[in-house]
Amino acid sequence: MSETGERRRASTRGVAARAAILEQAARLFAERGFEGTSLLDIAQAAELTRPALYHYFASKDEILATLVEQESAGAAEKLREIAAGELDPTERLRAAIHELVLDRAAAPERFRMLDRSERALPPPIAERHVHAKRTALAAVTGIIAAGIRAGEFRETDERMAALAVIGMCNWVAWWYHPGRDPEPAAVAAALAEQAVASVARPEHRRPPEPGVRGAIAQLRQDLDHLSRIVDAE
Structure with missing residues (x-):
């Protein structure tokens, strides 16, 4: 085999070994917590010696930082x-929830690992994790606020609504079981619809156009309706 081919094989083996280490570490962190898991535990679970593990990761903190980067920061x-996209708020909310649910269903043990190990995260990793959580919350809050302004969503506390729908998505990591429950895409679509329904303004209550003019037009319709009731009485 050529030198180039050998390097490619070595690179492929390295990628596979890192993935196995991360997968086993996530499982062990979820089961035992970060503090309750040793590098030797991870090495044995990945079928490696401890010296071999050091070839891929220098420390347990580095493994955890990589998992946080992939799971928390990536999703955020x-x-x-x-x-920041150009879809209307309803479609953006649907897409955001769909993305979150697929993420949780694809690797539930990783989210459970973060949830269980959150208090034990070393300070630099904890800061990155908290920043990612705030970014995710700000994104969903912004989508809901835009939907309220556009008249697509009813008047509500956008931050509280965002926390509610994100919590619904996060819970998937605890109850979803591949092979027993529906396919991830079907679960994501169903929960996305539920999220939209939880904040959507009824179609007959939506203003004819977004902004101040639409709100005024809606108010006039309400006043006309009130006037008819008064006249009838």
């Missing part, structure tokens, strides 16, 4: 991109 960045 996707939500931020969706929130």
